[in-house]
Amino acid sequence: MADPAFRPALVVVDMQEDFCPPNGSLAVAEGRSIAPLINTLLALPSTTLPLKVATKDWHPPDHISFASNHTSPPRRPFLDTATIINPSNPSESYTSRLWPVHCVQHTPGAAFIPELDTTHITHTIDKGTDPKVEMYSAFYPPLHNPRVADSGLADLLRANRTTHVYVVGLAGDYCVRSTAEDAVREGFVAYVVEEGTRSVDPGQWEACKSEMEGIGVKVVKWEGEEVRR
Ligand code: VGL
Ligand code: ZN
Numbered sequence: 001m002a003d004p005a006f007r008p009a010l011v012v013v014d015m016q017e018d019f020c021p022p023n024g025s026l027a028v029a030e031g032r033s034i035a036p037l038i039n040t041l042l043a044l045p046s047t048t049l050p051l052k053v054a055t056k057d058w059h060p061p062d063h064i065s066f067a068s069n070h071t072s073p074p075r076r077p078f079l080d081t082a083t084i085i086n087p088s089n090p091s092e093s094y095t096s097r098l099w100p101v102h103c104v105q106h107t108p109g110a111a112f113i114p115e116l117d118t119t120h121i122t123h124t125i126d127k128g129t130d131p132k133v134e135m136y137s138a139f140y141p142p143l144h145n146p147r148v149a150d151s152g153l154a155d156l157l158r159a160n161r162t163t164h165v166y167v168v169g170l171a172g173d174y175c176v177r178s179t180a181e182d183a184v185r186e187g188f189v190a191y192v193v194e195e196g197t198r199s200v201d202p203g204q205w206e207a208c209k210s211e212m213e214g215i216g217v218k219v220v221k222w223e224g225e226e227v228r229r
Helices: 033-042 155-158 173-186 200-217
Strands: 010-012 051-057 082-086 093-097 123-127 166-170 189-198 219-220
Touching: 010 033, 010 173, 033 166, 033 189, 051 155, 051 173, 166 173, 173 189, 173 200, 189 200, 200 219
Parallel strands: 010 051, 010 166, 051 123, 166 189, 189 219
Antiparallel strands: 082 093
């Protein structure tokens, strides 16, 4: 019998062309290099790893996270920010970094990189589909209102009796981090596998790890063995 206290799930975040060199509009250094390790995890037998979820950043052309969609004043990608208002509660807002146009729905930049072995993926989740909502986490946006942009990931994990969530992919300091932190908030034991991610700001990775660990995320190294606690 499978151990009900250990039902792992893998979440592969945003392994898409726009996050990878050489041509991605939001290329993360060495982003493509993590595909072999991720493929090794994806190839683990379903008896040990029953759920293999992949996410796609999947933005409409008018998405709020694109610097070019803010005109007064003009905003620079990577450098400037915008105030994002919760559409379902306009009294709530937060400041968010702005990006180049990336991962626009149905464009080549939004495609999974060909190095990713997609054959074992059990579920794909699109995120960032609401033009007014920025969403790094694969679960929900920062100002969480389930009616706005809940992806259904928490429900999916619970329906599969998942206990432990392993997060890899791009980018470590944005979508991977937010996904792992929300996994903790949702009551799962959450891991980031370090060799399976790369960051927008690699110089900040040690600080980023400490902050994630402060929330309760376990940042671990892949030891070339079966997934275990
Ligand atoms: C991401 C910035 C903007 C990510 C997505 O996948 O980490 N980062 N959109
Ligand atoms: Zn995005």
